[in-house]
Amino acid sequence: MALLSAVCFWSVAKAIKKAPKKIKSAFGITEYRLQNGLRVLYKKDSGAPVVAVCVTFHVGSRNERPGVTGSTHILEHLLFKDSEKFNKANGKSITDYLEWFGAYMNATTWLDRTNYFELVPKEKMAAALEMEADRMRGSLFSDADLLSEMPVVRNEFERSRNNPFELLDEEMMYAIFTKHPYRIPTIGLKEDIEASSEKKLREFYDTFYWPNNATLSVFGDVSWQEVEKAVLKYFAPLPPSPHPIPALSTKEPAQAKSRSVSIKKAMGVTIAELAYKIPAGTHKDFAAAYVLTAILAGGFSSRLQSALVDSGLASAVSTFCHPLYDPGFANLVAQCAGGAPPKKVLALMRKEVASIRAKGVSKTELWHAKERVLATAALERDGVFMDIRATSESVAAGDWTLGLKFPQEVHALTQKDVQKAAQKYFNPAQETSGILEP
């Protein structure tokens, strides 16, 4: 009832379509806020005759409770089914409508967010906004849709079971996090996925899918006047949530000693992985932790490249260090080669980490890492589509300027900062190790 009253009140009030309020401008992007709480990010980029649109909902698998894990991801699938204005009955289904205009469209779900995006020929910007606005509150998914979509979701789940790296990562997350929902795979637990229902999903949709829990980004060859007109027409009439968006209160307890996981499965590969707890993406130490992983396993001349790949003990090393909303993790992964025992590979990885804790990093290592961050920052924004996707990740981590400020933060780092980060975060007590072997 509360929901109905709020919506009715808004219907009367919506006639007043105030211009979006300008909040701030930085790095060529301007932030606006609509009355209903929707944040809008706009950037003019005339590099190509296209426009990128992205709606980032501030809901991901971190917002799921036991029993409804996987809901964000299933909803991502169902939001491609019919909506009030875009449906098969009127010949404008969501999956077809924009694609026929040449749009590339898709959606992804992850820990902190779900994002729905399109890259469209510039003259179709308003059509993309109309569709996104309609499915934000007007999705008509039903039990029948869920029934037909379940084998699709299951097949996505099964495909991930074929990948040895994903299998180990999943077990690692259970060990790294003991309480925080980051421990549950975004795709959900099999039993929860199977027990999903329209009722549960509708409740989840009505809890989180509101304009005041979303950020709309529009980057490309289009003027603000055109964007504003479409935003006012399609998004401004949407009501804000009639309830506060539930905040996550679970905090991961501090880790006091090292943890380990081991999987014995013949998948044609032996993998050794080390992970460490790191602060949230908006924390002042995040940049130092990121550079530390770049020195350990990024680029062509990293420490682990030299110790493991160039010596033939591993065929490849990689690292993951992503800014998350809550305190997260960074990992170092080696694909063992030549029959190298994974325990030996882990020992060598630990040796390099310990060496940085004790002796720090060289000037050259830091300089190379800084150059790589600068290059990556530019490459991540090569074209409006990549630019808007990178911005969506910053939005999800809690500050849309995060990725844009990052090169400056990295530039200011000293050798001492990186060593301190190694001592504070990459220490044995906060380590989780994992092995997958036949």
Added chain:
Amino acid sequence: MYSKQIKEKKFPWGGRAVASAFPSKGVVSIVGSIAGGSRAWESEEEADVAAEMLLEGTTKHDKKELQRMLDSMGASLFFNSGSERLYFTAKAQPKHAAKLLALVAECLLMPAFPEPELAVLKTREASNLEMESQNTYAQALTALSRIVFKPEHPNYGETTAESKKIIKSVTTKNLRQKHAALLDRSSLIISLAGDITPKKAFALVDAHFKQLPKKGLKTKPFKKASITPSKKTFIPIKNKASIDYVTGIATGITNTSPDYPALLLGLQALGNRGFASRLMKTVREEEGLTYGVYAFLAGTKAHTDGYLYIWATFAPQLYEKGKESIARQVRLLLSEGVTEEEIRKHGQLFEARNRVQLSNSGAYAKAAHDCIADGKKLSYLDEFPKKIKKLGAKEVNRVLKKYLLQSKFSEAAAGTK
């Protein structure tokens, strides 16, 4: 008009460069190639090793120095082998473009092929091949390629066991001799896009690549593929939750064939990447049998005839049902044909998607490079989408009936039944 934004230059020494100041700030993307590729070598695997070894050290800088040089620029650089050419792709900040191009030229001109690095690379490759042996998609596709092509054809894939054997036999002596013999500067094509002016790009290419030798190894001849008898194969791989399934046939045509545009559009209508295809609408959306099902025209280049295939993944219990569903859709396509409206919309989709795809410097550089490498004029970048858009249902249906010979389709799948 894309072609008008790209400048082209043919150097007196034979090489060609194309450049566009596509305004992606702070990035220069480089895509280049030189004659070579697996047809100039004994095998696909040997050509791949030769390409990878180019980053393992030169006579001027050892591997560690090369790695440090690349990291000091924050740049990326990779060499890989195709069937006809040796490719390189690189990206860097504009301030490092000159240094990066100099490094590419050095790797091509004076690779050291050091013995110890080859030994380590062989170990790494063996590990990668072991992992590939468990990759259901790679195993299924290789199996299909071995049914529809003869061993001498560039699209015939090597099995993991064959690749392992070849890797063992590669020697530094052979790599050195062959690489030196095939370098031909007149076959060089470099495309640069991003934050660089064409004038500067051409000056850099001229300065760094004109010293490449003018040789050129002969490539192995091969015959165009003919239709092989239909065959089915299943590769059992333990502990797999999902089966990869491919079904297809050799087309016998290159991308210069008059039938190529209509076949490309017809296959898009059947199973394009995205949701607006017959296969995705039925096999995924209506019947819920798979996460993805797509149709491809693959291995088709200017001088290499290719094949068409459909790819899908299925849960083991839905495998047979999924295959039947795909077969039903192909039958329907051939019996009913595509409609004028369907082709009009797909033509429009193709043109717009082409525009969308060329919205970053890497894709832009690659499109311009491939155009020149295929012996086409840059105007092809604008003309081809228009040509596709003009196609009618009659032409597309004629071509589909000619090449989509369903009774002769072969199948390959890999996974756990």
